[in-house]
């Protein structure tokens with residue numbers, strides 16, 4: 001048993017000092033953050049190797065979860081700038097800085113303390129989770145983490161406090177204090193989180209996202225880390241002096257960024273889920289937005305009519321579609337017009353057609369309310385792949401009076 005532990009430790013300390021040929025994605029430095037984030041969020045980043053600058057280019061290591069040709073195609077579909085796949089020598093990351101190595105070490109140490117480290121453990125250890133989400137001090141593992149037959153047997157043989165000890169060590173290795181496991185988002189009207197707490201007293205999390213304070217119960221409410229680029233993009237649009245309606249505010253994913261970074265004068269945040277409203281109200285106070293954000297609790301079919309004619313901008317952030325409120329959103333805009341940000345899941349081959357159809361529908365609604373506007377698509381943002389071939393997009397629409 002001791003031998004296996006020593007072997008694993010050897011492999012890891014050896015690789016610590018060596019360079020090795022590694023598969024990389026090459027892009028220009030200024031696009032590096034976006035590509036890095038994409039690889040990380042999709043569990044494709046090879047964290048045992050260090051990224052490398054080569055002149056104006058950045059080489060980001062990827063693991064072989066996906067073959068090179070498929071990855072090349074996905075990257076081409078994802079980004080509107082050039083990326084290449086190559087193989088170059090990269091140095092290893094220091095083991096202590098690498099959460100995958102820390103996780104591996106923690107699991108080996110626990111198995112060993114339970115006298116359960118067998119030869120076949122090595123296979124199982126190559127199957128440890130490759131990605132996770134960290135919200136405050138809560139680590140959220142993917143649904144499939146530690147549920148194989150191997151782990152089921154191990155947990156069956158252990159007592160409660162030993163399992164707690166295991167989960168706690170996993171949390172620590174990944175930079176947290178508490179641990180949870182994700183389950184699919186509920187198909188209820190709230191799109192509730194069904195995250196299962198594995199260790200910790202409760203699921204309340206607090207953290208900073210681009211300078212904005214968030215707080216909510218992560219076992220009850222979902223937070224899509226994958227939308228970070230969109231939160232940043234929305235926050236960087238100037239909304240100085242504007243009144244904004246956020247029709248699906250959640251815990252303030254976009255509301256808070258628009259209030260702090262876009263400098264909107266006032267945001268009407270509509271939300272139906274009491275658990276999300278708790279988070280939203282907490283954030284309203286924590287960020288000092290009592291004057292600039294009004295929370296409208298309830299179904300937006302009922303709250304939006306109270307806001308007709310008041311907004312310079314409406315944000316419609318519901319997937320797979322926010323179409324249920326397009327008519328309301330048109331009516332919420334001031335008579336002179338304004339902006340809409342429409343979230344939607346759209347097949348990659350259907351983007352142009354969907355954009356054209358959406359504008360047509362909006363024109364129809366505007367016309368039926370006597371709003372003689374020019375309605376045009378200013379930008380289509382591809383936020384992330386929702387599923388293979390389906391993009392989560394945001395269409396920025398400008399509505400203005402004909403000159």
Ligand SMILES: C[S@@+](CC[C@H](N)C(=O)[O-])C[C@H]1O[C@@H](n2cnc3c(N)ncnc32)[C@H](O)[C@@H]1O
Pocket residue numbers: 189190191222223224225227247248249250251253270271272273276298299300301317318319
């Ligand atoms: C999916 S969340 C927003 C998630 C966000 N886009 C992100 O980045 O994670 C959508 C929110 O809309 C709320 N919602 C759904 N239907 C609603 C309705 N009819 N009226 C008001 N809020 C609603 C849900 O409770 C949820 O908090």
